[in-house]
Amino acid sequence: MALNIPGLIAVIVFYALILATGIWAAWKTKKEEKKGNQTEVAIVGGRNMSFFVVLFTTTATWIGGAYINGTAEIVYLPTRGLAWVQAPLGFLSAFIIGGLFFAEPMRSKKYVTMMDPLQEAYGNTMGSILFIPPLLGDLFWFAAILASLGATVSIILDVTGYISIIISACTVIVYTLLGGLYSVAYTDVIQLLFMIVSLWICVPFALLNPASENIGYTAFNEVHQASWIGKIEAEYIGRWLDDFAYLSLNSIAWQTYIQRLLAASSTRQARITSCMAGVLSVVMAIPSVLIGAAAASTDWNQTSYGSSTPAERGESSMVLPIVLQYLCPTYVSITGLGAIAAAVMSSADSSLLSASSMFAHNIYKKILRKKAPETEVLCVMRLSMVLFGSAAAGLAFLSRSVYDLWFLSGELVYAILFPQLCCVLFVPNTNTYGSTVGFLFGLLLRLLGGETALKIPPVIHYPGCRLVDGVYVQLFPFKTFTMLVSLTTIILVSYLTRFLFRKNILPLGWDVCNIMKECNFPNPQPRVEGQIDLPLNSI
Structure with a gap:
């Protein structure tokens, strides 16, 4: 031609x-x-x-x-x-x-x-x-x-x-x-x-x-x-x-x-x-x-x-x-x-x-x-x-090869970044500890799920995983499952670490990310005569 x-x-x-x-x-x-x-x-x-x-x-x-x-x-x-x-x-x-x-x-x-x-x-x-x-x-x-x-x-x-x-x-x-x-x-x-x-x-x-x-x-x-x-x-x-x-x-x-x-x-x-x-x-x-x-x-x-x-x-x-x-x-x-x-x-x-x-x-x-x-x-x-x-x-x-790499990087954004963005915009008080653990957990789960295009075999065989033409294929919605696990991890770890530091179960000296310094606690108010003090957990 x-x-x-x-x-x-x-x-x-x-x-x-x-x-x-x-x-x-x-x-x-x-x-x-x-x-x-x-x-x-x-x-x-x-x-x-x-x-x-x-x-x-x-x-x-x-x-x-x-x-x-x-x-x-x-x-x-x-x-x-x-x-x-x-x-x-x-x-x-x-x-x-x-x-x-x-x-x-x-x-x-x-x-x-x-x-x-x-x-x-x-x-x-x-x-x-x-x-x-x-x-x-x-x-x-x-x-x-x-x-x-x-x-x-x-x-x-x-x-x-x-x-x-x-x-x-x-x-x-x-x-x-x-x-x-x-x-x-x-x-x-x-x-x-x-x-x-x-x-x-x-x-x-x-x-x-x-x-x-x-x-x-x-x-x-x-x-x-x-x-x-x-x-x-x-x-x-x-x-x-x-x-x-x-x-x-x-x-x-x-x-x-x-x-x-x-x-x-x-x-x-x-x-x-x-x-x-x-x-x-x-x-x-x-x-x-x-x-x-x-x-x-x-x-x-x-x-x-x-x-x-x-x-x-x-x-x-x-x-x-x-x-x-x-x-x-x-x-x-x-x-x-x-x-x-x-x-x-x-x-x-x-x-x-x-x-x-x-x-x-x-x-x-x-x-x-x-x-x-x-x-x-x-x-x-x-x-x-x-x-x-x-x-x-x-x-x-x-x-x-570039298409395969783009698909994998796109799935990492889904598993890692989307949950992080949702948390900072819609879930109050998530912190760096939750973000870090959620990042690592999402990355690990996604990679363990395998990638057919890059010939990465799955370590985790989700329900429905089958061998097709010599390659394992995940039929379970594992990408969305990984994203939800990452999202849940960020929230749970964030609230757990905040609770542990606030109750002095973990010493504040271990707070390397300074999440407690960033907390805005209300300033103590002068006591008014006749005022009844209620415990915090009753509010």
Whole structure:
């Protein structure tokens, strides 16, 4: 296959448009920085972004290349199907829960990052340890979606994948570095609009191709029943519920999402835009579902792809670009490639800004250089963008391994960080001892549960654990179980240590985390004649 010159030109034009939008947003950022705190403008947009921009950038938080590619892949896979497409409903739940319950407590104290309440409650040392899982998650996520884009470009344009990885990474780094959240948010608007239009243009061509049967027929025909509608076997219900809970709850405990809640001009706006973003994320999945259904209903012998199916060639993960390339005209497939590139960049810039924001604000300013001026913090933030972005681009060449590492780091965030965030926001008086034990217990339980993708065998065999193709698979909802155990551990250990120190069962000299010094006991009041003293436990 020869180099697709028109497609290459179209992609270059698209990248130039995104870069120009990012640079324009950077100019707007400079104007806002003159009005107030430079760091807050770069990280949370000065907390005064418009409704429309916040809505689109919140939606783009999780609507990336993995979302639209992965949805099409799951619908296409004969062993999965539509019944296993959980991301749209999972993100809908996450956005609603986040908007209704997390927006107000995060905004009430004017936090700048997700790590602020953790450092405030558990101290800088514990806060810096809790920073590690989301940092790794952001890096691996950036790398994974760059690898996805590289594979897509190589299929449609016949260009070596590493070229698109390098160019995409450089473009994202430049405009994110120049404009912070404003550049990310405004480019998200362009990218999301382009994604919606481009994918819907491709859908009719994929469905009406002569090689494809009517998806309505294949959906309810016995031969095709498992192809794209799918079903959930009774033994897999626990696994399905575990994955759904993971998507619904874990998607909240990331700086990329919390950043959008903090950037809204009011708590009411944050709640409304978050809930609407959930609905929009479901709508965004519809074209990918239809494309996956078209792939499952296609006789690939009638196309230039060849006699083997994508599943037989081990290319199921690339089914969306394969459909665009072989079931759509050239100019349409180029449009679809633009949609995938837009999706990738909308997620990549968010991850880059997230990691650099937390490092500059929570690690450098709060721990390493507490008296650092705003300009210095901004310089560190921009330098970290270059370093993190370069590291992610390098990791992208690992391809499949990066996806596996991202899944594991994401599950560590679920098992470790989500319970910690819930405790500091909703459970009073949790402390550093509970946080530490909960962290260690959650980490240990998750690792002992094993990881199929990384070939880590399980030490703990939960109910339903079985050997499939030489690999142990946990059918019990052990990820959610681990999260709940971690949450319970934090609360119990926090209240137990507080009780032991308060009753002098443990000497205060052992309180190395100084939790008792941070307790605000009421000052003794002068005794009034005739006053009746009640014991504390009667109140």
